[in-house]
Amino acid sequence: DAGVIQSPRHEVTEMGQEVTLRCKPISGHNSLFWYRQTMMRGLELLIYFNNNVPIDDSGMPEDRFSAKMPNASFSTLKIQPSEPRDSAVYFCATSKGQPYGYTFGSGTRLTVV
Amino acid sequence: AQSVAQPEDQVNVAEGNPLTVKCTYSVSGNPYLFWYVQYPNRGLQFLLKYITGDNLVKGSYGFEAEFNKSQTSFHLKKPSALVSDSALYFCAVRDSNDYKLSFGAGTTVTVRA
Numbered sequence: 001d002a003g004v005i006q007s008p009r010h011e012v013t014e015m016g017q018e019v020t021l022r023c024k025p026i027s028g029h030n031s032l033f034w035y036r037q038t039m040m041r042g043l044e045l046l047i048y049f050n051n052n053v054p055i056d057d058s059g060m061p062e063d064r065f066s067a068k069m070p071n072a073s074f075s076t077l078k079i080q081p082s083e084p085r086d087s088a089v090y091f092c093a094t095s096k097g098q099p100y101g102y103t104f105g106s107g108t109r110l111t112v113v
Numbered sequence: 114a115q116s117v118a119q120p121e122d123q124v125n126v127a128e129g130n131p132l133t134v135k136c137t138y139s140v141s142g143n144p145y146l147f148w149y150v151q152y153p154n155r156g157l158q159f160l161l162k163y164i165t166g167d168n169l170v171k172g173s174y175g176f177e178a179e180f181n182k183s184q185t186s187f188h189l190k191k192p193s194a195l196v197s198d199s200a201l202y203f204c205a206v207r208d209s210n211d212y213k214l215s216f217g218a219g220t221t222v223t224v225r226a
Contacts, residue, residue, distance in 0.1 A: 091157070099207070099209070104149075
């Protein structure tokens with residue numbers, strides 16, 4: 001198994017541009033999570049999908065952020081328009097559900113200039 | 114509600130000495146407990162977990178952790194630390210009634226040669 005695959009690994013964009021981060025979960029994992037990691041706030045859960053359905057998006061910072069999971073093998077996190085304070089490492093993690101833990105992707109390092 | 118505390122931001126030890134990284138938790142139901150390690154510019158990697166059964170669990174790279182219900186702790190230990198163990202360590206808890214994995218703030222471990 002190739003694990004959780006995230007793309008791109010690095011993204012540098014200008015303020016105001018749209019950014020799309022991608023995630024391919026492990027086959028058979030029915031839960032998918034998007035996290036953001038910064039030095040100041042640590043790991044923050046942004047949104048959780050179960051069986052492709054968004055269950056909890058209370059961690060999404062504002063309307064500029066949106067996430068979709070059109071099928072069991074693909075999810076996107078979009079920021080439009082991007083701002084410098086969105087600079088962070090964004091992780092996708094997936095799970096088979098209780099009582100299992102999560103498997104994390106390698107992350108996307110986003111820099112908004 | 115569930116939460117995790119890692120009381121130490123940093124732990125410094127000499128190579129060959131025992132390593133302990135502390136973690137305490139709070140859940141309303143039964144806890145599922147996890148340790149993850151993050152190396153620079155990498156995602157979080159699973160080390161070990163406690164779900165049920167023996168309070169002492171063994172994991173990857175020679176690490177182990179002991180579940181202590183009365184003290185609500187799940188400290189990570191390694192009898193003899195290696196320089197290569199230098200990394201950021203996260204404790205996480207999942208209530209048996211919840212889907213969410215709550216992470217501590219992380220502890221940076223530095224093992225000096």
